[in-house]
Amino acid sequence: xxxxxxxxxxxxxxxxxxxxxxxxxxxxxxxxxxxxxxxxxxxxxxxxxxxxxxxxxxxxxxxxxxxxxxxxxxxxxxxxxxxxxxxxxxxxxxxxxxxxxxxxxxxxxxxxxxxxxxxxxxxxxxxxxxxxxxxxxxxxxxxxxxxxxxxxxxxxxxxxxxxxxxxxxxxxxxxxxxxxxxxxxxxxxxxxxxxxxxxxxxxxxxxxxxxxxxxxxxxxxxxxxxxxxxxxxxxxxxxxxxxxxxxxxxxxxxxxxxxxxxxxxxxxxxxxxxxxxxxxxxxxxxxxxxxxxxxxxxxxxxxxxxxxxxxxxxxxxxxxxxxxxxxxxxxxxxxxxxxxxxxxxxxx
Amino acid sequence: xxxxxxxxxxxxxxxxxxxxxxxxxxxxxxxxxxxxxxxxxxxxxxxxxxxxxxxxxxxxxxxxxxxxxxxxxxxxxxxxxxxxxxxxxxxxxxxxxxxxxxxxxxxxxxxxxxxxxxxxxxxxxxxxxxxxxxxxxxxxxxxxxxxxxxxxxxxxxxxxxxxxxxxxxxxxxxxxxxxxxxxxxxxxxxxxxxxxxxxxxxxxxxxxxxxxxxxxxxxxxxxxxxxxxxxxxxxxxxxxxxxxxxxxxxxxxxxxxxxxxxxxxxxxxxxxxxxxxxxxxxxxxxxxxxxxxxxxxxxxxxxxxxxxxxxxxxxxxxxxxxxxxxxxxxxxxxxxxxxxxxxxxxxx
Numbered sequence: 001x002x003x004x005x006x007x008x009x010x011x012x013x014x015x016x017x018x019x020x021x022x023x024x025x026x027x028x029x030x031x032x033x034x035x036x037x038x039x040x041x042x043x044x045x046x047x048x049x050x051x052x053x054x055x056x057x058x059x060x061x062x063x064x065x066x067x068x069x070x071x072x073x074x075x076x077x078x079x080x081x082x083x084x085x086x087x088x089x090x091x092x093x094x095x096x097x098x099x100x101x102x103x104x105x106x107x108x109x110x111x112x113x114x115x116x117x118x119x120x121x122x123x124x125x126x127x128x129x130x131x132x133x134x135x136x137x138x139x140x141x142x143x144x145x146x147x148x149x150x151x152x153x154x155x156x157x158x159x160x161x162x163x164x165x166x167x168x169x170x171x172x173x174x175x176x177x178x179x180x181x182x183x184x185x186x187x188x189x190x191x192x193x194x195x196x197x198x199x200x201x202x203x204x205x206x207x208x209x210x211x212x213x214x215x216x217x218x219x220x221x222x223x224x225x226x227x228x229x230x231x232x233x234x235x236x237x238x239x240x241x242x243x244x245x246x247x248x249x250x251x252x253x254x255x256x257x258x259x260x261x262x263x264x265x266x267x268x269x270x271x272x273x274x275x276x277x278x279x280x281x282x283x284x285x286x287x288x289x290x291x292x293x294x295x296x297x298x299x300x301x302x303x304x305x306x307x308x309x310x311x312x313x314x315x316x317x318x319x320x321x322x323x324x325x326x327x328x329x330x331x332x333x334x335x336x337x338x339x340x341x342x343x344x345x346x347x348x
Numbered sequence: 349x350x351x352x353x354x355x356x357x358x359x360x361x362x363x364x365x366x367x368x369x370x371x372x373x374x375x376x377x378x379x380x381x382x383x384x385x386x387x388x389x390x391x392x393x394x395x396x397x398x399x400x401x402x403x404x405x406x407x408x409x410x411x412x413x414x415x416x417x418x419x420x421x422x423x424x425x426x427x428x429x430x431x432x433x434x435x436x437x438x439x440x441x442x443x444x445x446x447x448x449x450x451x452x453x454x455x456x457x458x459x460x461x462x463x464x465x466x467x468x469x470x471x472x473x474x475x476x477x478x479x480x481x482x483x484x485x486x487x488x489x490x491x492x493x494x495x496x497x498x499x500x501x502x503x504x505x506x507x508x509x510x511x512x513x514x515x516x517x518x519x520x521x522x523x524x525x526x527x528x529x530x531x532x533x534x535x536x537x538x539x540x541x542x543x544x545x546x547x548x549x550x551x552x553x554x555x556x557x558x559x560x561x562x563x564x565x566x567x568x569x570x571x572x573x574x575x576x577x578x579x580x581x582x583x584x585x586x587x588x589x590x591x592x593x594x595x596x597x598x599x600x601x602x603x604x605x606x607x608x609x610x611x612x613x614x615x616x617x618x619x620x621x622x623x624x625x626x627x628x629x630x631x632x633x634x635x636x637x638x639x640x641x642x643x644x645x646x647x648x649x650x651x652x653x654x655x656x657x658x659x660x661x662x663x664x665x666x667x668x669x670x671x672x673x674x675x676x677x678x679x680x681x682x683x684x685x686x687x688x689x690x691x692x693x694x695x696x
Binding site: 242 | 363364365387388389391431433434442444446483503504558561562564565567568569571572647
């Protein structure tokens with residue numbers, strides 16, 4: 001079972017706000033957690049938080065991204081309503097009616113739309129495109145709205161972290177705060193004398209795998225493991241082949257995604273370790289989208305890389321669900337992998 | 349050329365699983381180069397030092413050829429395939445396309461796994477022609493339940509269209525011609541250079557990984573080599589009637605003017621055209637920038653501090669289907685064109 005402090009960290013990170021380019025709150029929380037824990041810790045030029053542990057000959061990058069999907073303020077209506085744009089890939093079906101927090105002052109607002117009573121029958125069945133929605137912060141005029149917000153202000157879903165049962169938790173931004181917990185936990189708990197372990201909490205993954213590229217370039221690792229949160233569509237109405245992954249069935253090991261065919265031997269090593277130690281695991285059945293591994297593996301003269309994820313339901317939306325058992329098993333498998341590198345049982 | 353092509357098209361080498369192709373290419377190339385190795389991602393990188401009968405040029409000259417001019421010739425060595433994502437309770441394999449294969453060309457195709465496991469691609473029951481997509485097909489391996497199927501194939505295994513070379517005389521057809529045709533040209537160039545009296549430039553031969561998916565492996569290879577000039581050989585779709593494609597099979601290599609995410613630098617275009625004229629070769633220009641024109645050039649161009657890069661296209665009918673057709677005469681002419689460039693000092 002997962003340690004209580006890991007759950008507390010997930011709770012804190014889930015409620016921290018970190019749109020691509022505005023990862024400061026998440027970075028601060030992670031820095032506070034890791035400061036003074038036998039790591040060298042610093043923030044690089046574009047905002048990646050780097051924690052180096054150990055001085056061994058094998059340089060390993062263990063990556064999780066800090067940013068989340070959300071909205072940005074993009075303009076004002078005369079009536080004081082805010083126009084917005086999306087930051088990262090969002091599902092427009094889940095936006096209307098959501099409570100949000102706007103700007104650094106975390107002003108409360110609601111994503112508004114026409115009242116359902118005004119729609120005719122055919123309109124009720126349609127998804128309202130994001131550009132026809134607006135954010136209502138209660139301002140009565142353009143000037144009033146502009147006096148408390150600024151163009152480009154980040155907008156976050158106002159979702160509290162909750163424990164729904166012994167194993168299931170609910171919160172926003174599990175993609176990729178679950179990965180941040182895995183990396184932080186690994187740095188706090190373990191020493192790998194033969195590794196130089198770079199825990200990298202990267203910026204701007206959701207808008208193009210940006211931070212991880214920069215980190216991999218300057219850290220020049222020998223190999224990299226990206227830990228992410230991935231979609232789990234094991235709900236009614238989805239054909240089994242389309243579910244991508246299943247909540248509660250363990251770490252999700254990617255074969256490939258839209259940006260990389262995973263390093264075959266690294267992937268096989270993860271599977272072999274899971275089987276040897278009786279850890280549940282699954283393959284990601286979706287082969288599109290991207291992860292930081294795709295940005296990392298082409299840096300310099302090439303970095304063998306692989307992605308492992310924690311399955312999360314309702315990802316890229318206001319609230320997602322994750323299993324603490326999956327999180328725990330992902331932490332375990334990450335450790336087993338690093339340990340096999342450290343002991344020289346696995347080499348490239 | 350035909351013998352080389354015959355050897356190369358029968359080797360198993362989907363994107364991300366290029367080791368067997370790398371091994372064969374290394375064996376073919378070794379007699380003609382000074383050094384050859386495989387890098388961290390699996391790219392084969394070979395080097396032939398320059399040899400000149402003329403006195404060494406003045407190294408301090410700002411203009412004209414300079415000592416140590418480095419050319420990187422590049423062809424991707426992987427091929428598109430079908431990766432198993434799930435084994436169903438009925439013993440069928442669900443798959444996803446790695447690389448580029450039109451779904452409409454797949455039903456009925458005979459395929460083979462790494463160890464020769466035979467398979468047959470079939471549409472799911474009741475799928476209409478207009479709904480054909482890789483998610484609505486399966487690979488039949490003659491298993492009636494999951495356990496029987498798992499004994500033959502597991503998630504992560506990649507199946508390829510059954511390897512063969514259909515010999516029409518000058519024209520040759522095979523599933524792997526994208527881009528073993530380009531690899532065969534590079535092998536011929538190495539053979540030709542080794543016996544040439546003069547080849548003043550340092551020539552690197554790169555056989556890149558994952559190029560059938562996107563420009564990938566070529567980027568770290570170019571980063572490490574820092575060439576002065578990149579020259580890519582790849583196939584692209586030749587017209588088969590009614591289309592706006594401007595490539596014609598058998599009319600000689602095409603000098604790519606514009607491609608997906610690529611525009612030929614005028615100096616490189618001129619270099620290629622001058623050589624074609626000097627060698628009295630038939631050639632064509634490619635400007636349509638169809639979707640089949642993604643190549644390693646766009647990765648080599650931006651690696652490191654940037655590299656001037658050209659593309660010679662081999663016209664291929666049926667490119668991105670399960671069998672492409674190329675003309676041996678086009679391949680020979682492409683090798684001759686490259687040899688014409690490399691046997692003389694290069695001026696850009």
